Amino acid sequence: MATPKTLQVGIVDVQCGEGVTIVQPSNVYGCELAEQVFVGPFVEVQKHTRIGARTKVQSHTFVCEYVSIGEDCFIGHGVMFANDMFKSGKPDPNSDNWGRIVLGDRVTVGSNATILAVSICDDAVIGAGSVVTKDITQPGIYAGNPAKLLRAL
Numbered sequence: 001m002a003t004p005k006t007l008q009v010g011i012v013d014v015q016c017g018e019g020v021t022i023v024q025p026s027n028v029y030g031c032e033l034a035e036q037v038f039v040g041p042f043v044e045v046q047k048h049t050r051i052g053a054r055t056k057v058q059s060h061t062f063v064c065e066y067v068s069i070g071e072d073c074f075i076g077h078g079v080m081f082a083n084d085m086f087k088s089g090k091p092d093p094n095s096d097n098w099g100r101i102v103l104g105d106r107v108t109v110g111s112n113a114t115i116l117a118v119s120i121c122d123d124a125v126i127g128a129g130s131v132v133t134k135d136i137t138q139p140g141i142y143a144g145n146p147a148k149l150l151r152a153l
C-alpha cells in the first residue's frame with residue numbers, strides 16, 4: 001500500500017490590511033486582503049487575487065487565481081469563481097491563457113453562484129445558484145443560468 005503525499009491548508013504569503021479575519025480551516029495564499037476583510041471557514045483564496053476593504057467572503061467559497069473583488073462586497077456561501085474556460089477542450093495548465101475576473105464595489109453574490117471569467121460592475125446583485133457567463137455593466141439584480149437582468153436598481 002502506498003502512502004499518499006499530504007499537504008496542509010494554511011494562510012501563506014498573504015498581504016493583509018488592519019483588522020482582517022480569516023476563520024480556520026481555510027486555504028489562503030499569495031493574495032492581498034485589504035482592511036477589515038472577513039473570510040469564513042472552508043474558503044480557498046488563490047494567488048494573484050485581491051479582495052477589497054470590508055468585503056465578506058462566506059464559508060465554502062472558492063476564489064481562483066486572478067480575481068479582483070472590490071470594496072464592501074458580500075460573497076455568499078459556496079460561491080465558485082472559475083476562469084480557466086477550457087477553451088482548448090481541457091484544463092489549460094498555462095495561467096496566462098485564463099480569463100480574469102473583476103468585481104466592482106458593493107457587489108452582492110448569492111449562495112452557490114458561479115462566476116466565470118467576467119467583469120461585474122459596482123452595485124450588482126447576483127442571485128443564489130446563478131451562473132454569470134457575460135459581463136454585467138449596469139447595476140441591477142441578475143439571476144439564473146445564464147444570469148439575466150431581473151430588475152435594474
Ligand SMILES: CC(C)(COP(=O)(O)OP(=O)(O)OC[C@H]1O[C@@H](n2cnc3c(N)ncnc32)[C@H](O)[C@@H]1OP(=O)(O)O)[C@@H](O)C(=O)NCCC(=O)NCCS
Nearest residue numbers: 076077109110111125126127128129130141142143144150
Ligand atoms: C435574485 C434575488 C435577489 C431576487 O430577489 P427579488 O428581486 O425579490 O426577485 P423575486 O423573488 O421577486 O423573483 C423574481 C423572478 O426571479 C426568479 N428568481 C428569483 N431568484 C432567482 C434565482 N436565484 N435564480 C433564478 N431565478 C430566480 C423568481 O422565480 C421570479 O421568477 P418569475 O418572475 O418567473 O416568477 C433573490 O431571489 C436571491 O437569489 N437572493 C440571494 C439570497 C442568498 O443567496 N443569500 C445568501 C445569504 S447568506
